[in-house]
Amino acid sequence: MSGDRLRLALPVLSLVVLLGAVFYLQPRAMSYFGLNLLFNLAIPVALATISQMMIIMVNDIDLSIGTFVSFCACVTATFVHDTPVIGYMILAAAILAYALLGALIQLRGLPAIVVTLGMSFVWGGLAVLILPSPGGASPEWLKTLMSLKTPLVPIAVVAPLVIALAVHFLIKRSWVGVILQGVGGNDRAMERAGWSLVRLRASAYGLAGLFGVLAGMSLVGLTTAADANIALRYTLLSIAGVILGGGEFVGGRISPFGAVIGALTLTLAASFLSFLRLSPDWQIGAQGAILILVLAVRLVFIRKGAVA
């Protein structure tokens, strides 16, 4: 079995098992309506996870994605709703800022984790400035889009698939994706072959920014309003999603399908727990336990390396 296939086997398996458990506990979930409720909030998580994946692809890690998505959500619920032209310009500028950040990180050899840690304060501050108090409203078209009634399968299932497929073609099949993955695999080799690492890293970050913006917009479409802290937990969720989806922190090993499935699995895990009806004291702990459980299954799939 090829490495990529194997990498995907675990996330798919854990999703299937969890889904089975949820259907068993709550047969009502096994419907168009039920699936939509189970998964619609996974759409922004999936987009954020893809964004994080772009960063992990070039061996970096983004601690600011949660605040960035919150910022984008605030912009969407205010500027994009009130004055669309200005709104989209701000979002475009945010993507550009992400790309510039990537360039800065490469040029000065900065540790991405710190720069993004710093940026998480900046995005958070901007979000608080835009929306000191929760509010705003979703642009109509966005609300309509997110509550679209697709035939047969609900949008909550269709959208993640479409996202995964699109990113798969962009990253795994196209030559651009290959070059970007190369940065994570061996950046010296890329440099020797004459590629500009600055440009490549900026592109990866730009893509991350783009998907962050999409995550923020889709989130507002679902919640119909925003607040400055709306997506903070996406930072850790997205990292967990990428890893759960078979990605690795170094070496440019990532899988778009895996990442999206990882995001779905994480969302589902929380639902599974609420269907179990644990005592409130242990509800938080159970979330940790289930995360550990799912990842422990990875053990079966990891080849036994010589050194731990």
Place this chain on the structure above:
Amino acid sequence: MTNNASEPMTAATPVRALLSKPWIWAFLAAAITFGATSLIAGSGAGSLFYAALTFASFSAIVGIGQMLVITLGPGNVDLSIPASMTLAATLALKFMDSETAMILPGLLVAIGVGIGCGVINFGLILLLRIPPIIATLSASFLYQSLAIWSNRGLRIKPPEPLAEFATGGALGIPNIAVVGILLAILAWVVLERAIAGRWISAIGQNLRAARLSGVPVNAVRFGVYVNSAVCAALAGFLLASFSGGANLNMGTEYMLMSIAVVVIGGSSIGGGNSNVPGIWGAALFMFLIVSMLNSYGLGAGIRLILTGVVIVGVVALASRKGYDV
């Protein structure tokens, strides 16, 4: 593409030598913010310094633990610090139940909790091979539940002498800061002079090569994770004693804080290279920047933005490119 790193350490001017230390930037930043705040505080500068020392201690103590973890190399970070702090403080304060005689046993309970958390964290990493970021995060949910379950968020007062120790000071230095500085010195000795320090750094640079060079890699990693949890537990214990009781949310801000002080302090986040004095510089800075922005009456939004800009700025200034040929 030459760079100064490849030159041997020839005699440079003292200033140059100082500027080449990666931790100097954190102290410079702290000094500048202190100066700017003092402009407003005037004669209050002394008490500002005292407060800075006090509150920086907690960040420094958790930062030392986090630094060793981060030194272990890419992907190593301890996200369970806030939960370990809370759990240790909650259990210890409940155990002491404000009784003076129980102070020492209480401290031992806190440290025991720290050891327990560290063992669980590393157990997940080693036995289940879960990446540290996620292992420590998941474990922290468990600790949080345990803290909630154990006394449902009730705030129990620390024993009187303990509270006095935690809030007191001598010769213009808070007691807490003395603890923090002693721990920093200890960490420096371990990292710079002890075999263990070499081992930690070697693992951070290349785990496989370290293993093949005879480094007992699991023992070292075990020690580092346990140490981080124990530092967190100690910080939690002191913080609860200082602020008059344990809260369920008392550790929250130390998650980002512990990482921030490590990286602003000049440790290479890629691992293998750590930097003890910088932790203190960064811890002071992180307190002072908030005080400065508060003193100038800036709103939360601006304050957050400036904090972020300064973090990125300090890191960009302190960075030096590695080998690039």
Place this chain on the structure above:
Amino acid sequence: MQTISGAPDAPVVALDAAHMSFGPVQALRAASIEIKAGECVGLVGHNGAGKSTLANVINGRLTPTEGAVQYRVSDPAHKNSENAQASGVRSVFQELSLCPNLTVLENLRIPYRNMPRKGWRKIASQKMSDALDLVFPGHGIRPRATVGDLSIAERQMVEIAIAFADRDSEPSLVILDEPTSSLDAAIAQQLLDHIKRYCSEGGAVLFISHMMGEIFDVSTRIVIMKDGQIVDDNPAQAFTRQSIVDAMGHVAPDDDAQGSARSERELGPVLVSSAIGLNARRGEIVGLAGLAGHGQAEALAQIFFDHSSVWKSGKRPEVVFVAGDRARDGVMPLWSILRNLSLTTLPEFSKRWMVDRPAESGLVQKWKDRIGIRTNNLLNPILSLSGGNQQKVLFARALASSAPLVVMDDPMRGVDIGTKKEVYQMIQNEAAKGRSFLWYSTETDEILECDRVFVFRAGEIAAELVGDEISEENILHASFEMQEAVK
């Protein structure tokens, strides 16, 4: 496909009195060299002589501090590296330049800057297969395999094939910096044959190696470097093994000593043995031979892991390891030479938990002199050493220990001949004192140094050869045909 423009008989590259210094280190001094089409230039020199530096100046990665580089296509407005690329200069660096997370064909896409965008995968796959078939017939590497899943020898083959592949332009000069170091003899021979064929068809090659046999096999011209200078540059016929060794400036060790030490030594009881039947007696030098990638490295690692602990480390380790793949298994890139060298022995020379620093610098100084590490300051970063000198540090790291068993995973990669002979001698001496060695090597010379040899095939021991049975033919024979082991 586009061919390289410019006058066809002009040299592909010409260096005129090029200087290259790194701070105080003069890595290259007044080097002048021309390489013309159809030439295969063998470049030899001791470790740190400046070979890699010269190669990097030629391929444009380094810009000389003085002097000029002229390419066949030289546009002064462009950087050297761009001119080099435009002139068809390609390089195979010693440490691998592949992306392990990508497939073989995707790795071809990386240097192939102007690949057609439509259907590029098909094109890349075709070109990759063609190139591999051309250089290494019967290679068995699928273009869609992920590089990370390949053995180190296969990766090296892929990288070499990429350098010779038909891309946007034809290669006019291929620089190979120690390309055969992780290939076994049969595959290396395929490469040498290809080089000869390629040069006879009008290509040029700059071939860096420490293996005299290969140099004589392929070179039409041999260039010798010593301490940053080109000290000799003549047609290959003008040299003999001896004259090269003399010119490189190393004392020529007498070859007759070989093998005689073997018979004299007295062997002790069995010290280690592993599940697959590998064993070593006290004072014995045991070789692991066979084609590259047939389980030798794994067997060694197994022995090392079985006899060392991840939980404790004591004053008397049972086994130490000498890495061949420096970047992966040996070097601590952030550290000085000193710290790198003392790593394994820290608990042995220190009193308790603390590093005994005077003892440390004493020990390191002793080994620097003993094994001849070329540096003026042991506090310099290890990466400032040339590849061969880094390897010596790793050797010293292990030998400085008191462990009775030394496990060596092809440890002489990139070590020059003179040093090699010294190290062989050192190993013989240590063995005489009762130390045992398990030595995996891709080079026959080294295997011939051993008392006993296990030949591996497909992860198992195909033959055990003792004493006079150890010969190139026997090893090759056992490598290729499953035989009843001589027990």
Place this chain on the structure above:
Amino acid sequence: ADTSDKRIALSNNYAGNSWRQAMLESWQKVGEAAVADGKVASADAFTTSENQATEQAAQIQNMILQGYDAIVINAASPTAINGAVKAACDAGITVVSFDGIVQEPCAWRIAVDFQQMGREQVKYLAERYPEGGNLLEIRGLAGVFVDDEISAGIHDEVKNSNFEIVGSVHGDWAQDVAQKAVAGILPSLPEIVGVVTQGGDGYGAAQAIGATDRAMPTIVMGNRQDELQWWSDEKAANGYETTSLSIAPGVSTLAFWVAQQVLDGNEVPKDLTVPFLAISQDELEDALKTTPKGSVANVEYSLEDAKAVIASSK
């Protein structure tokens, strides 16, 4: 109508402080009694692991799937879970929000007039110090609705007084953060006469100020037992005077009964207001006696109390 087969769920976004713990405990106590009495079929409580609107929205969507008849919400955000609340209403579920209320019009709201809470503090201080003076403001978590509301009330009322707010810090509703923030800004402040807070930060402020040689200003407390204890100690030592006000965590039980009443078919106005629980100088000792050590002053509501609240706001 009979509600004995109805199931009510509590969706809670945060459990990390003593107020929330007391809230959950009150819910459990009253809920269990109601189940035993056959008033409802079940009263389950759910808490999200992190204080996040997105997580709570998912939680509510799960409750819809589980077929609860009513969902009682203490919301992480008044707007960010509107989508999920709307979906619940559309599924025919009664939604009642309290403390952290939601804007979605289909839900019932048991609101605390947070602006008023801010104003009350300043009014109290204005009585104490008619000539005015300097105030320090301790705020909650930036970007959260409650923080913004209380602060707005405070600033609004300060305009009608002789006070000036000379410093404002965010204590994130955490004792130690508040203490740290206050200690950091104190050196730069002129003399202050009063500290206005958002509940639960008073003790931290007192600690920070006590560590300096400043005179202790009047700190408005937030009903936490340690605050009351400190106040009582100071009162005994030097006659310290202040006031304390906050919402009673037991408001969760009011929300419970309101949900039950709606399910019962009674007409209930969409917007209800609960008074906050204030403790004055004279009530201090009594309040302290009834508040468990380390917890928060509390009142729980019975069905009758709830009916009275509903009736009064018709």
